[in-house]
Amino acid sequence: MSADADTAAHTPTIVLVGHGMVGQRFLEALADRGVTGRARIVVLCEEPRPAYDRVQLTSYFSGKTPDDLSVVGAGFMAEHGIELYVGDAAASVDREARTVTARSGRVFAYDTLVLATGSYPFVPPVPGKDARGCFVYRTIEDLLAIEEYAKTATTGAVVGGGLLGLEAAGALKGLGLETHVVEFAPRLMPVQVDEGGGAALLRTIERMGLGVHTGTGTQEVVTADGAVTGMRLSDGSELAVDMVVFSAGVRPRDQLARDCGLAVGERGGIAVDELCRTSDPAVFAIGECALAVDGRVYGLVAPGYEMAQTVAAVLSEGAEEAGDGFTGADMSTKLKLLGVDVASFGDAHGTAEGCLDVVYADSRSGVYKKLVVDREGVLLGGVLVGDADSYGLLRPLTGTVPPVSPEQLVLPAGAGAPVALGPSSLPDDAVICSCHNVTKHAIGQCSSLAEVKKCTKAGTGCGSCVKVIEKLLPAPTDRGLCRCFSYGRSELYEIARTLRVTSFAALLDSHGRPEARGGEGCEVCKPTVGSILASLNNGYILDGEQASLQDTNDHFLANMQRNGSYSVVPRIPGGEITPDKLIVIGEVARDYGLYTKITGGQRIDLFGARVDQLPAIWTRLVDAGFESGHAYGKSLRTVKSCVGQTWCRYGVQDSVKMAIHLELRYRGLRAPHKLKSAVSGCARECAEAQSKDFGIIATANGWNLYVGGNGGATPRHADLLAQDLSDAELIRLIDRFLMFYIRTADRLERTSTWLERLEGGLEHLKDVVVHDSLGLCDELEALMAAHVDAYRDEWAQTLDDPERLRRFVSFVNAPDAPDPSVRFVPERDQIKPDLTFLTLEGVASR
Amino acid sequence: MTTLELSLSPGSWMAVCEESRLTPGRGVAALLPDGRQAAVFRDRSGRTYAIDNRDPFTGAQVLSRGLVGSADGRPFVASPLLKQRFDLETGRCLDDEEVAVAVYPVRAVQLDPALS
Ligand code: SRM
Ligand SMILES: Cc1cc2nc3c(=O)[nH]c(=O)nc-3n(C[C@H](O)[C@H](O)[C@H](O)COP(=O)(O)OP(=O)(O)OC[C@H]3O[C@@H](n4cnc5c(N)ncnc54)[C@H](O)[C@@H]3O)c2cc1C
Ligand code: SF4
Ligand code: FES
Numbered sequence: 001m002s003a004d005a006d007t008a009a010h011t012p013t014i015v016l017v018g019h020g021m022v023g024q025r026f027l028e029a030l031a032d033r034g035v036t037g038r039a040r041i042v043v044l045c046e047e048p049r050p051a052y053d054r055v056q057l058t059s060y061f062s063g064k065t066p067d068d069l070s071v072v073g074a075g076f077m078a079e080h081g082i083e084l085y086v087g088d089a090a091a092s093v094d095r096e097a098r099t100v101t102a103r104s105g106r107v108f109a110y111d112t113l114v115l116a117t118g119s120y121p122f123v124p125p126v127p128g129k130d131a132r133g134c135f136v137y138r139t140i141e142d143l144l145a146i147e148e149y150a151k152t153a154t155t156g157a158v159v160g161g162g163l164l165g166l167e168a169a170g171a172l173k174g175l176g177l178e179t180h181v182v183e184f185a186p187r188l189m190p191v192q193v194d195e196g197g198g199a200a201l202l203r204t205i206e207r208m209g210l211g212v213h214t215g216t217g218t219q220e221v222v223t224a225d226g227a228v229t230g231m232r233l234s235d236g237s238e239l240a241v242d243m244v245v246f247s248a249g250v251r252p253r254d255q256l257a258r259d260c261g262l263a264v265g266e267r268g269g270i271a272v273d274e275l276c277r278t279s280d281p282a283v284f285a286i287g288e289c290a291l292a293v294d295g296r297v298y299g300l301v302a303p304g305y306e307m308a309q310t311v312a313a314v315l316s317e318g319a320e321e322a323g324d325g326f327t328g329a330d331m332s333t334k335l336k337l338l339g340v341d342v343a344s345f346g347d348a349h350g351t352a353e354g355c356l357d358v359v360y361a362d363s364r365s366g367v368y369k370k371l372v373v374d375r376e377g378v379l380l381g382g383v384l385v386g387d388a389d390s391y392g393l394l395r396p397l398t399g400t401v402p403p404v405s406p407e408q409l410v411l412p413a414g415a416g417a418p419v420a421l422g423p424s425s426l427p428d429d430a431v432i433c434s435c436h437n438v439t440k441h442a443i444g445q446c447s448s449l450a451e452v453k454k455c456t457k458a459g460t461g462c463g464s465c466v467k468v469i470e471k472l473l474p475a476p477t478d479r480g481l482c483r484c485f486s487y488g489r490s491e492l493y494e495i496a497r498t499l500r501v502t503s504f505a506a507l508l509d510s511h512g513r514p515e516a517r518g519g520e521g522c523e524v525c526k527p528t529v530g531s532i533l534a535s536l537n538n539g540y541i542l543d544g545e546q547a548s549l550q551d552t553n554d555h556f557l558a559n560m561q562r563n564g565s566y567s568v569v570p571r572i573p574g575g576e577i578t579p580d581k582l583i584v585i586g587e588v589a590r591d592y593g594l595y596t597k598i599t600g601g602q603r604i605d606l607f608g609a610r611v612d613q614l615p616a617i618w619t620r621l622v623d624a625g626f627e628s629g630h631a632y633g634k635s636l637r638t639v640k641s642c643v644g645q646t647w648c649r650y651g652v653q654d655s656v657k658m659a660i661h662l663e664l665r666y667r668g669l670r671a672p673h674k675l676k677s678a679v680s681g682c683a684r685e686c687a688e689a690q691s692k693d694f695g696i697i698a699t700a701n702g703w704n705l706y707v708g709g710n711g712g713a714t715p716r717h718a719d720l721l722a723q724d725l726s727d728a729e730l731i732r733l734i735d736r737f738l739m740f741y742i743r744t745a746d747r748l749e750r751t752s753t754w755l756e757r758l759e760g761g762l763e764h765l766k767d768v769v770v771h772d773s774l775g776l777c778d779e780l781e782a783l784m785a786a787h788v789d790a791y792r793d794e795w796a797q798t799l800d801d802p803e804r805l806r807r808f809v810s811f812v813n814a815p816d817a818p819d820p821s822v823r824f825v826p827e828r829d830q831i832k833p834d835l836t837f838l839t840l841e842g843v844a845s846r
Numbered sequence: 847m848t849t850l851e852l853s854l855s856p857g858s859w860m861a862v863c864e865e866s867r868l869t870p871g872r873g874v875a876a877l878l879p880d881g882r883q884a885a886v887f888r889d890r891s892g893r894t895y896a897i898d899n900r901d902p903f904t905g906a907q908v909l910s911r912g913l914v915g916s917a918d919g920r921p922f923v924a925s926p927l928l929k930q931r932f933d934l935e936t937g938r939c940l941d942d943e944e945v946a947v948a949v950y951p952v953r954a955v956q957l958d959p960a961l962s
Contacts, residue, residue, distance in 0.1 A: 483917060484915075505890065515918075515919075516916075518890075519890075519915075519916040519919065520871060520889055520890055520914055520915045520916035520921060521871075521915055521916070522913075522915035522916070522917065522924075523912075523913045523915050523924035523929060523931070526871070526913055526915065527913070545870075545871075547869050547872065548869050548870060548871030548872045548913075548914070549871075551913065551926070552908075552911045552912065552913070552926035553926075555872070555911065556911070560908065560911070560926055560927065562904060562906065562927065563904075563905075563906050564906035564907055564908045564911075611911075806867070807874075810875065810877075811874075811875050811876055811877040811883070812862060812863040812867055812874035812875065812876055812886070813861070813862050813863055813876045813877060814876075814877045817877055819875075819883075819907060820881070821883075821900075821906070821907045822907075835905070838904065838905030838906055839905050
């Protein structure tokens with residue numbers, strides 16, 4: 001530890017206890033205001049991982065990983081010099097000495113202490129509550145434990161029918177359990193909805209197959225051998241269940257504050273003033289652990305964010321300049337799960353004096369809507385069950401007189417008079433995103449949803465405002481490829497094919513947007529059209545005008561790396577390679593000092609070649625029998641294989657032989673996006689064929705063909721297209737499939753997204769390529785045959801032609817000079833790019 | 847024969863290469879006497895442009911290897927690394943107002959074969 005107190009210029013220290021959603025927002029607010037540069041910031045984070053999106057916790061069960069849920073930007077802590085202690089909690093506070101002692105024994109002196117310790121789930125003190133099979137629903141660890149236990153369970157119950165309880169019930173149902181909900185109050189979601197809403201909700205939830213028990217409490221958790229076997233309810237009935245999730249409300253985590261003598265509320269919560277100061281002015285409390293001046297503890301994230309902003313403002317500008325601080329917030333909520341829309345906002349229970357209700361109820365369809373207005377017609381709040389589409393719109397209208405009558409607002413679309421109420425009728429200062437307090441005006445400054453999210457954060461919280469945001473943005477006006485073409489890729493393909501267009505300039509000048517004709521095109525359409533022309537004409541891609549269309553990587557038949565050097569990837573069909581060839585790769589890499597790595601595609605990548613070295617490197621590779629691996633092209637990458645029948649005791653076909661055959665057949669085929677394949681020798685699937693654009697799995701009778709698989713950012717399992725094919729049938733079907741895809745897909749659309757979008761989906765695809773419903777198959781096969789015939793290795797062709805080789809120089813005016821800016825430094829016995837050197841502005845040639 | 851020349855300071859020109867070395871729509875890099883690098887381009891209509899070769903977003907000397915395009919009638923090059931576009935006439939980055947690269951005057955000089 002440094003003796004920082006002794007140094008002349010004392011750097012103030014802010015200690016944050018609790019790294020939840022509000023804690024992280026507080027850190028961001030400090031960074032935005034430049035406080036991170038002036039103060040030392042220490043964060044104690046009790047959970048085993050940095051802050052994550054608790055609001056979206058349940059999405060873990062629909063495939064989000066804990067990493068997806070993180071709310072901390074990569075590099076955020078390092079960039080702002082924040083010290084984060086993950087897995088270490090504050091154990092005690094000494095306010096006299098101004099120190100915090102952590103469970104690990106670390107002691108931190110603070111000038112300012114901020115408590116953001118959140119809440120803990122309340123578990124009613126019923127017998128059996130600690131048995132094996134009892135859970136709460138608050139952290140990622142809770143969900144992991146629930147998921148694990150559910151594997152051996154068949155029935156579950158959730159104690160508590162509030163917002164979170166219903167989310168938890170949805171999750172149990174999703175895990176395949178028969179699920180019950182037990183709620184003490186006479187209706188579900190008692191805090192948010194009124195009686196009528198509760199009744200509509202009950203019907204919908206029961207229809208989904210959940211057992212609902214309202215108006216009854218949990219008396220005991222019945223156990224055998226320390227594990228849950230059932231529940232006894234206060235109405236005398238018993239439920240046989242294997243697991244219980246308690247979701248009976250939360251309590252503020254104020255123990256740390258109590259122990260050090262800070263004022264807390266009668267029913268818990270660390271008491272704070274408008275500026276979130278506790279009874280000790282050096283200590284603040286924010287988020288769910290704080291008892292706000294209006295006497296409430298807010299169990300929602302938006303009020304916590306406001307508190308975080310308030311404290312950051314106090315710390316950077318001082319109490320006088322910090323504005324009004326936090327005086328209270330509205331409790332609007334929308335349930336996100338279960339397929340039922342439930343929302344409540346503003347004064348949902350109509351507690352204001354003299355207010356009126358406008359109600360629409362349709363118990364058949366489970367729809368219930370209530371709006372609360374005052375005598376002047378000002379909208380005060382409402383409850384929406386079964387159809388909450390108008391939530392995003394009504395919430396911002398709260399506090400105003402809506403432009404149409406409340407009756408019209410609750411009627412379903414199509415019933416009664418048409419309602420001309422869109423987001424455009426909202427006032428400019430209406431808050432559209434309540435999670436991030438973003439107004440309609442601020443959203444109007446942006447032109448796309450991505451921009452809105454980036455600039456205002458709106459839509460990145462609970463997401464319930466996204467629909468309204470989309471309506472506020474200018475409609476995506478056309479589906480054209482880019483600013484040069486109003487046609488999409490597949491339309492351009494058809495134009496080029498039927499009109500036999502063979503040059504980009506001709507296509508642009510005849511079919512481009514009027515304002516783009518005669519121009520240069522752009523970085524989007526040039527490579528796209530280049531790829532279409534290559535798919536249709538099968539020629540060498542770097543001659544004449546074609547040369548100007550290719551992306552940089554195609555232009556140099558190699559992939560550019562971050563320092564301007566290139567990678568070299570020879571094709572290794574099926575991943576099979578002889579020792580002699582391996583030695584050649586090793587020798588080339590050694591002689592040119594290239595970084596060598598086995599790729600995820602079962603081949604070897606050599607990194608760090610200068611553009612002027614590429615021809616010499618490839619000369620040696622081509623001489624040894626290698627070809628381009630097309631790692632740069634939107635074309636076939638690899639056909640991975642497992643070792644298959646030849647060696648493997650389970651194999652039923654020769655998967656390596658088939659993989660090599662397919663890789664050689666489709667190599668060099670230009671497509672809308674890259675193509676990947678794999679062949680497994682049996683159903684154990686060691687080659688991961690079902691994650692490929694076309695994947696093949698051997699059966700005792702032949703081959704099963706799967707299509708439309710994808711790894712990458714949005715993985716998709718491939719769909720089975722046909723079974724038990726012979727070698728010839730398999731190849732014919734793949735020929736048709738690939739050509740149909742090339743013909744109809746959009747730019748940069750992998751087969752997975754294409755198949756998802758294809759009208760009629762897999763069935764339609766089967767009709768076209770298996771049953772030839774469009775009579776296209778002959779043509780598709782002929783196109784593929786033409787490709788196979790015309791294939792030439794691009795690198796061999798390039799090396800054969802001095803004219804083509806002329807572009808491979810670093811400098812046109814000094815062909816022999818290597819580029820001095822491409823430099824490397826050593827790492828683990830190999831090289832890596834010298835990036836520090838690149839950041840020096842205006843580097844000279846030394 | 848037509849030679850492309852580039853000006854580093856007013857009034858002084860240095861030869862870069864023959865015009866025919868430039869494929870319309872693509873660029874080449876030239877090494878300057880002080881160690882800097884220039885990216886020289888030619889568009890479909892035969893106009894030539896030169897800007898600094900260093901991509902300010904990554905520090906790599908690669909702008910000459912980007913794709914040439916036009917937007918609203920103005921020519922640009924898109925960096926091959928992270929695709930930011932630079933106006934070839936002004937050097938201004940079209941995707942980030944605060945960034946620009948240097949621009950060099952270029953001219954095509956017709957050498958009379960009889961004299962050369
Ligand atoms: C080298 C390699 C990583 C490695 O060291 O293992 C790699 C490297 C790159 N991948 Fe990859 N991918 C590599 C295997 C994979 C795999 C695994 C596989 O093929 O089995 C995947 C997931 C499978 C899939 O694609 O479905 C993969 C999914 C991606 C994606 C996401 C694609 C998607 O549909 O979501 C991209 C981005 C893109 O293409 O838009 C990408 C893009 C890239 C690029 C081209 C990024 C770029 O533009 O610079 C990298 C350049 C490679 C180079 O310079 O040579 N790479 N990449 C692997 C080369 C395999 C090969 O031999 O050709
Ligand atoms: C399933 C679920 C769904 C939800 N849905 C919504 C929703 O739709 N809308 C909405 O507005 N809200 C929702 N919430 C509530 C929302 O998540 C909370 O309001 C919000 O997370 C509160 O943030 P916080 O930072 O105050 O507390 P937390 O996120 O609970 O963070 C507090 C952190 O402090 C840590 N901590 C506690 N004591 C110590 C200590 N002594 N030392 C170090 N660390 C400590 C805790 O481990 C925790 O990580 C939901 C909550 C759950 C569980
Ligand atoms: S997929 Fe089957 S044949 Fe291939 S290696 Fe695995 S177990 Fe063996
Ligand atoms: S209202 Fe929650 S993200 Fe906008």
